Amino acid sequence: MDTQSIVILDFGSQYTQLIARRIRELNVFSAVLPCTASLSEIQAYNPIGIILSGGPSSVYDADAPDADPKVLELGQPVLGICYGLQFIAHHLGGKVRPADKREYGHAEVIVEDAKTALFAGLPSHLHVWMSHGDEALELPAGFHRTAVTNNALAGIVNEDRKIWAVQFHPEVHHTPLGKELLSNFVFDICGAKGDWTPAHFIETTVAAICEKVGSDHVLCALSGGVDSSVAAVLVHKAIGDQLTCVFVNNGVLRKNEFAQVTQNLRDKLGLNLVPVDASDRFLAKLASVTDPETKRKTIGREFIAVFEDESNRIAEQTGGVDWLVQGTLYPDVIESSSVRGPSQTIKSHHNVGGLPERMKMKLIEPLRDLFKDEVRRIGRDLGMPEDILQRQPFPGPGLAVRILGEVTADRVAILQEADDIVVKEIKAAGLYSKVWQSFAVLLPIQTVGVMGDQRTYANTCAIRAVHSEDGMTADWAPLPYDVLKRISSRIVNEVRGINRVVYDITSKPPGTIEWE
Structure with a gap:
């Protein structure tokens, strides 16, 4: 180095x-x-x-x-x-x-x-x-x-x-x-120069990618989030048309996300993008799976399988794909591999814990040593739009780790509607860029309710909003009561299948940001 x-x-x-x-x-x-x-x-x-x-x-x-x-x-x-x-x-x-x-x-x-x-x-x-x-x-x-x-x-x-x-x-x-x-x-x-700036990082990383890749073709796993988008733009700056980006609908994305992200990545970032709707494939693999770690690793393995399938298709045009780009960050590595000596592994992440032991493609992880705020600074130096850089983190396993219990198409649809309300109300209140994450969680708990003088027995939804700098630690965000009231009222009135809304006031530690 x-x-x-x-x-x-x-x-x-x-x-x-x-x-x-x-x-x-x-x-x-x-x-x-x-x-x-x-x-x-x-x-x-x-x-x-x-x-x-x-x-x-x-x-x-x-x-x-x-x-x-x-x-x-x-x-x-x-x-x-x-x-x-x-x-x-x-x-x-x-x-x-x-x-x-x-x-x-x-x-x-x-x-x-x-x-x-x-x-x-x-x-x-x-x-x-x-x-x-x-x-x-x-x-x-x-x-x-x-x-x-x-x-x-x-x-x-x-x-x-x-x-x-x-x-x-x-x-x-x-x-x-x-x-x-x-x-x-x-x-x-120590005599440090203090020259590790975004511009320096971009220059050295681009040079390293060029040297590593040579004339090979590269596949980028794009989620539409900050991490993978910055990674893609960074690699594209290094090798241009040698990069093909693949955006996969894993069946557990947010409402309308597949279409919206596809348009943004093509129009705003100018990337060569291949959208792949593999929702049925992922949901079939997740059938009857309830253990959180098994969910994450199942999705991780299926992601790689989809990418390898796509690389085989792209290979017919390019002569082969040797490299896979991922937007892995430092907190992902720390929590997944217990880098901190005697500390414990908290949970695996789809992009570091779900890889098969023998993968056909070699990995490029240009952001592996960075924290989230550093990634955003890199993105700004690359000239990326703020609406992409300010997008709240979204887990690789998507809504699967926000649906406690089995993941089914019906439960995904319920959570998509509830989560869409949370995001829209947080944005309407001018709070979206002021909190680290804000989202809904579908609990495996049904409770009795009364709607229109009739007894209901439906699902419980939890709302989660946190402040954080890098995802390593987090404090729960005290959202204004009027915002919580609007969110709760809209969810129980507009989302069939939910009759109760609760608010998570747990910090990290002792909890984690995601529920699974």
Whole structure:
């Protein structure tokens, strides 16, 4: 990899992705690898610096997450955060023990060594966020203390070995000057150029695609969403007519979506598009399937099968199709493959968890290392229309993961009508671009109702709206009561089969954004 990068080794912290985001906000590329990554995997990213994340464990536990201690000897500057500090102390001859007083939440740090580059330009007293129950009792040879709190050590350094560490979390917004501290590490210590911009990403990615593909023909899996659309435009910029885009109706799209998206992709993006109506094929595969993971993987496998069928047809005209483009994003990879060392897989995603072990086409995933907001910035630099870039995320498995229980044509039709009302009312209220996602969910619950003096026994519909930056975490959105009232009234009056509407007020965590 030619791009400068900061590699973050993850020991299972809930804040690891925040570290990556803060570094990227400085226009420096960052990559999260599990703490178990090999030295060759780390060096493949051409790191100019390495950050060791926090984590929930104790370094002295028998099953503590561990990294190769040689990562401290690679010659690049190292910054340890929380558990990362303790990892450094533990492996270089210091001692770590349970702290006499644990520190969780707000704390004040006193900087004792203002000359060290990590604290350059920062005040002598810092408000920070702590989250630890252990402390470094004895420092390794050659290290000295740089900062303390009233209870414990808060920072250490060995400048000869180019190793810095802090016990607090500079990546969270509860540490107000944390970004400045990270900037000191990235620029003053690591010597970053800060040139990882949308324009730079486009230039390097286009060049890489051209080199990889050569004269081969490429098939792009288009959903009409932001991710696959930006991926398609990026690849089209690289190889032009060598790209054919396929948009599949999987039977679980939103109301009128197949026709509308087909028109948008052709007219607004100028892509060579092949629309494929495979709705009957997908619904047949989903018959009697109720398990969420099985739904996702079934749809993933069928997507690939459809694409391979289309590639065979296109091959008659082009001489073969060797590559498949997908709009996979970083959160998809993280949740599906548990990249974060000891953390758990949350759920598989159709474009990373549903691939067969032996697929005929090779993958191109140009957005695999990006978060959603970064993808939108790339799209703007590519000159894409805002109505496409501002489209709310829609899951690859579509309404199948918003229909709890079996997916049938009748249940899809009911949810399409309810979801269409939600989207229209959210847009009418001027809220569509202000929330991350807003949608309806069809529950496998029937309740008694009264309509026109008659007893009804019909389905329950849940409304979901959330705020988020990248889909990794989310807060439920407090929609205005008048908007919720209109949505509820319209659904029960206009959608046959639904007689009750509820509102989901669960954040992520503990829930996920989608219900399945």
